[in-house]
Amino acid sequence: MMRKMANVILLLLATALCYGLQVSKPHYAELIGPIPAYGKLGDAVVGRGFEARAAKVAFSRNLKVDRYGQTKVFTTGGIWAVVTVEFAASAQSTTVAVASWRGPTGLAYDQTERLSFADGLLPVAIDPGLPKKARLIFEVRPDEVSNATLLISEKLMSALDSQAEISLGPVAAGADGLPAETVDTLDLTQPI
Amino acid sequence: MTARSLDWESGQGERKWRRRSLWALLLLVPLALAGQAYDSVKTLLGGEDLFPRQVAWGQSAHFGGSDWKLTDLRGAFGMSSLPPDSVPVLADFSVKVGDPDLQKLWLGCKVMLIDAEGRRWSPTSAVSLKAPGDVHTCVSAIFSGARRGDTLNLRETFLVPRQATKTIRPAVGLASERPHFLFFQLEKD
Incomplete structure (x- = not known):
């Protein structure tokens, strides 16, 4: 009788252990996901193949770009966030x-594809x-601006390869809900 | 012979085989792991230029079915609108085609410059210098329709820091030859 009880207890323990292993194991996508290299604005973040230093972040309502010799102004329903990275x-x-912009609520914004012809955008050969x-340019919601994280990697599927995760810190909001330092138009025709 | 002694003997035999099996695991487990990993390791090594094959200046080396010879490596100084302290470098090769199946043998062709610290530069698109019509890049040569015995002139353009120009040497890698690659010595070496 005692032996039977001991066997049952052992079985229950083994089941509990297996269940624990199952629920605590990382998802496959996490196992082969990118390897983060953390840093903040101004830091040189060192990955396996590249180093990135986010120098400054600028916000604007409009962007001025050169398109085949003609000046064009891009407006947005949100706000333009332009990060200069070395x-x-x-x-x-x-x-x-x-590169993508991850807001404080977890919403992630890819780089804009509206300016694909402008100079100094990714992809950049180094x-x-x-x-x-x-320049990394994102079109984001104003409430996704403060305490955002910039994610940079060499390629889209950066499985088991470095991804720079740069926290951009708090951004003070003005009376209109936009960042206080928002400019009306940012001139991208100027050299970086 | 009694039943008891038979029992004892078979027990002994079983114990012996159990011990042998356990010892065999020491060999079989690593062998099984190696067998499983073989293809992955082969793919991994096949994707990288790991082992250099030195080629003396003025010599040609048989690689990917053809004979490769470095003919020139020079800097193009004095160009404007480039990053400060950077120099465009031109590497010229003369390749005598042996096996003309370049689309198979030259797949993944990669010409690079390697300096004394092991840093590697790939061809750049930041500099475009005019080349004579019969000069190909490694990739464009694949589709040139070259026949056996033809000689292809290849040129690749790089952008390197000025201080690295002292120690850079050209190298060529092809998927059909990886993990080996050609590493050319210069005249001054």
Whole structure:
């Protein structure tokens, strides 16, 4: 009788252990997901193949760009967030192609595709010893601006490869709900 | 022979085989792991240029079915609108085609410059210098329709920091030859 009881208890314990393992195991996507390299605005964040330093963030209602020699102004229903980033390649030439803006509520915004012809946008090819600046441009909701995180990786499926996660810190909001430092028009025709 | 002694003997035999099996696991488990990982390791190594094959200056080396020779490596100084302290570098190769199936043998062709620290530069698109009509890049040569015995002139353009120009040497990798790659010595070496 005692032996039977002991067996039952052992079985229950094994079941509980297996269940615990099952619920606590990371999802497959997390196991092979990107490897984060953390930093904040102004830090040089070092990944496997590249280094990124977000120098400044600017907000504007409109963007002025050059399109085939003509000036064009892009408006938005939200706000434009323009991050100037300096990239450097570690040991070999590479291309940094993907960036997204993750707001405080977890909403993630990919780079805008509306300005694909403008200079200095990703993808940017970088060579060792030759740092290069680029602009990352996002069209976001004003309430996703403060305490956002910038995610940068070399390619879209950066499985088991570095992803720079740069926290951009709090941004003070003005009376209209937009960041206090929002400018009316940001001129992207100027060199970075 | 009694039943008891038979029992004892078979018990002994069983114990012996159990011990042998456990020892065999020491060999079989690593073998099974190696067998399982073989394809993955082969794919991993096949994607990287790991082991250099040195080619002396002026010599040609058989690689990917053709004979590769470095003919020139020079800097194009004095160009404007480039990052400060950067120099465009041109690497010229003369390749005598042996096996003309370049679309298979030259797949994944990668020409690079490697410096003394092991840093690697890939061809750049930031500099475009005019080249004579018969000069190909490694990738465009694949589709040139070259026949056996033809000689292809290849040129790749790189952008490297000025201080790295002292130690850079050209290298060529092809998917059909990886993980080996050609590493060319210069005249001054």
